[in-house]
Amino acid sequence: xxxxxxxxxxxxxxxxxxxxxxxxxxxxxxxxxxxxxxxxxxxxxxxxxxxxxxxxxxxxxxxxxxxxxxxxxxxxxxxxxxxxxxxxxxxxxxxxxxxxxxxxxxxxxxxxxxxxxxxxxxxxxxxxxxxxxxxxxxxxxxxxxxxxxxxxxxxxxxxxxxxxxxxxxxxxxxxxxxxxxxxxxxxxxxxxxxxxxxxxxxxxxxxxxxxxxxxxxxxxxxxxxxxxxxxxxxxxxxxxxxxxxxxxxxxxxxxxxxxxxxxxxxxxxxxxxxxxxxxxxxxxxxxxxx
Numbered sequence: 001x002x003x004x005x006x007x008x009x010x011x012x013x014x015x016x017x018x019x020x021x022x023x024x025x026x027x028x029x030x031x032x033x034x035x036x037x038x039x040x041x042x043x044x045x046x047x048x049x050x051x052x053x054x055x056x057x058x059x060x061x062x063x064x065x066x067x068x069x070x071x072x073x074x075x076x077x078x079x080x081x082x083x084x085x086x087x088x089x090x091x092x093x094x095x096x097x098x099x100x101x102x103x104x105x106x107x108x109x110x111x112x113x114x115x116x117x118x119x120x121x122x123x124x125x126x127x128x129x130x131x132x133x134x135x136x137x138x139x140x141x142x143x144x145x146x147x148x149x150x151x152x153x154x155x156x157x158x159x160x161x162x163x164x165x166x167x168x169x170x171x172x173x174x175x176x177x178x179x180x181x182x183x184x185x186x187x188x189x190x191x192x193x194x195x196x197x198x199x200x201x202x203x204x205x206x207x208x209x210x211x212x213x214x215x216x217x218x219x220x221x222x223x224x225x226x227x228x229x230x231x232x233x234x235x236x237x238x239x240x241x242x243x244x245x246x247x248x249x250x251x252x253x254x255x256x257x258x259x260x261x262x263x264x265x266x267x268x269x270x271x272x273x274x275x276x277x278x279x280x281x282x283x284x285x286x287x288x289x290x
Contacts, residue, residue: 003193006200006230008212010036014045014203014222020059023110024048028203028224031258036226038199038251039125039175041067041263045203045222046110047074047118055117058109063282064100065273066131066263068124068173071096071108072159072181072245076117082106083283084137090119093142095159097170101126101133102284103273120203120245124175127252128265134285140169153188157181161248163192177249184209184237192246193232200227200248202235209235209242 014026028043029036048055071078073090080096081087083105090096092113098104110117126133148156148166158168161178170179176195183206184190194200202211202225208218211225211233218238219225227233235242256263257270264270276282 003191003232004230005191005212005232005234006194006227008225009228010226011211011219012224014224019044020108021057023057023059024054026222028222034256034258035251035253037201038253039177039249040199040201040247041123041125041256041258042121043123043203043224043245044121045205046120047205048076048110048116052112052117055110059107060109061105061107062261063103063105063273063277064098064261065103065282066100066126068097068099068126068175069121070124070159070170070173070179071098071119071121072179073119075119076113077111078119079109079111080106082137084135086137086139088139090139091142093145095140095145095170097136097138097140097173099126099133099136099173101130101135103276103282104135104137105283122179122247123263124173124177124249125252125254125256125263126174128254130174131264131269132284136172138170144169151190153185154190155183175249175252177247180246181243182235182246183243184235184241186237186239186241188241189234189236191232191234194227194230194248195250196231197229197251198248199251200233201225201246202227202233203245204242205245206243207241208238209244210238211235
């Protein structure tokens with residue numbers, strides 16, 4: 001049976017913006033792109049330069065409700081704390097997974113190591129039936145994240161999903177996502193199956209590559225690629241190789257009411273969330289850790 005390779009539906013460069021208390025970062029997609037990447041809401045690239053003032057102000061205490069987030073560090077570290085009583089450090093190669101559900105309040109403060117800091121945060125929507133689920137939290141260390149080598153010249157860090165029998169440590173996320181950090185050596189092709197009807201996207205973080213049948217142009221660092229429908233994606237690296245984040249997930253197809261760190265289905269639910277935050281009744285349950 002022939003596989004139907006997904007074409008590239010959209011390519012857009014990440015744009016510079018400022019978030020938190022003054023953190024300079026690049027946003028690959030976000031509020032303006034809803035619902036193109038459904039169930040994904042936002043991807044922030046906070047790989048920083050050598051100027052600590054660009055990120056040291058960090059993301060002081062703030063609420064979340066109605067979403068899940070995955071933070072993936074490449075360099076440096078993030079010191080964090082939350083309303084569930086967790087506090088610690090997310091180091092290079094570590095992953096922080098948080099299901100905000102009914103509500104969580106946390107802070108994330110980036111710090112350099114050997115003068116560098118950088119990583120990514122991906123936001124995923126929760127369907128109406130799960131918006132007010134119990135909060136969950138998990139911190140995964142670098143040594144717990146496996147690497148698959150499905151073929152010569154291809155290396156896949158499996159954050160979530162399964163590649164060549166290698167299963168990632170992030171599980172039980174409602175959108176049933178796959179989240180992979182893929183490196184192709186120079187002039188290497190890679191075919192990867194994707195669930196039927198699932199949204200699929202890639203974000204280039206190094207080198208250059210073709211993300212279609214080779215008839216288009218190279219995509220390069222900080223290019224965000226949205227694939228069309230099909231059974232698989234096909235990537236070929238340039239003579240310098242390519243590294244990219246790949247993620248896919250099941251679309252929710254529900255209304256989105258989004259206000260900063262809170263994502264609900266209606267404006268009324270959004271207003272209620274912020275009213276509760278002002279009144280001190282935002283946190284419904286302490287949640288669980290793993």
